[in-house]
Amino acid sequence: MLLRWRVFPGHERDYSRVLVSILDITDRVRAEERLRAYSEKLAALHRAVWELQRCRTVEEVCRAAVEGARGILGFQICYIGLVQGDRLVPVYAVGDVVPRPFKRGEGIIWRTLEEGRSFWGNIEEIMGAKPVDLRIKSGISVPIGDFGVLQAASFERDAFSEEDVRLAEILAGHVSEEIRRIRLEEELREQAIRDPLTGLYNRRYFDSLIQAEISRSRRHGHPLSLAILDLDDFKAINDRYGHWIGDEVLREVAEVIRTNVRKEDTPIRWGGDEFLVVFPETTESEAQLVTERIRQAVMSRTYTEEELRVGISAGVASWDPREELPIDHVLREADKRLYRWKPGGPCRSEISSGSLEDRPGPEPQEKDQDPGHHDPKRDQGEGPAQGDTQEGRRQRPGPGPGSG
Secondary structure (H helix, E strand, C coil): CCEEEEEEECCCCCCEEEEEECCHHHHHHHHHHHHHHHHHHHHHHHHHHHHHHHHHHHHHHHHHHHHHHHHHCCCEEEEEEECCCCCCEEEEEEEECCCCCCCCHHHHHHHHHHHCEEEEEEHHHCCCCCCCCCCEEEEEEEEEECCEEEEEEEEECCCEEECHHHHHHHHHHHHHHHHHHHHHHHHHHHHHHHHCCCEEEEEHHHHHHHHHHHHHHHHHHEHHCCCCCCCCHHHHHHHHCHHHHHHHHHHHHHHHHHHCCCCCCCCEEEECEEEEEEEEECEEEHHHHHHHHHHHHCCCCCCCCCCCCCCEEEEEECCCCCCCCCCCHHHHHHHHHHHHHEEEEECCCEECCCCCCHHHCCCCCCCCCCCCCCCCCCCCCCCCCCCHHHHHCCCCEEEEEEEE
């Protein structure tokens, strides 16, 4: 209540006549209190945004946002669900209610996302609301851009106000921006370690991966194997059909390799027409079996609209944690094994526990042998192989369409 008074003119000495006004300012006081509380929550919410900006993963953002909603906005039942394919999947939640995934089009959560607007109020007043717990009497559903939805719930009716909805929308807006930031950073990091042509990992990624795999091999005492695979006479394909066809061959071969390695293996575009596969905690003989499967898969189909067939050779070598040899030694060994066998005929893979120098190599190639066989001397700049003229290369791009 507010009391006001004033003295009538001429009665200032004895106050015999006084006008008294009594005003009910309860509503104004309550409004001021609500405004003060709203301002305090808004300030606390903006401070919480700094925590969101420090997050490095989407899961950390969701956790910080839900905890902020509970601590600052007083949402005791709150969760964030994000789109994964055709479902909205819970990422982080607090409270006595366990959220579940929702299929596309199901419930108010999908309506919130698809219409891009907030819904709030008592459950029976929200069209399409299907609470996962029958104790829930009221709720808020706010879109997080096109990434997901922030929801809060209460076991009491009329638990949320317009101010709660506005604050939740401010929080959801910041969550959307941070998710976008993190996913962009992840995309940029992924681009840095992916080969743009084939989508396989590149040599930059190999440098970090191999150190982790060496540490794991040392820890468990298991060998680590590597396979280098090289397409046979790939240059002839480029010479005859052009680099566009050559690039398409590389893309399709990369996909064959990707689908024929084990889940734990990592295929890498090593450079040019060479690929490398990292076999964690795998013996040389086990790696050879997988490598042979890859080779057979590559050679069993045709490539591009030209229906080209390609051959592929491979060399496999292992790193033993007991010997502590540099990983470069293993790479050189695999490379030597690959090229040692290429002159004896494409589409070969080699493995042995003995020394390469102790084994007899393939027979020398005679002039009347298949000129499609690869000659490493040509690659090393020692002059053309016998019978390998420019015209000859253009006439033999490797096994051609329809060949067996």
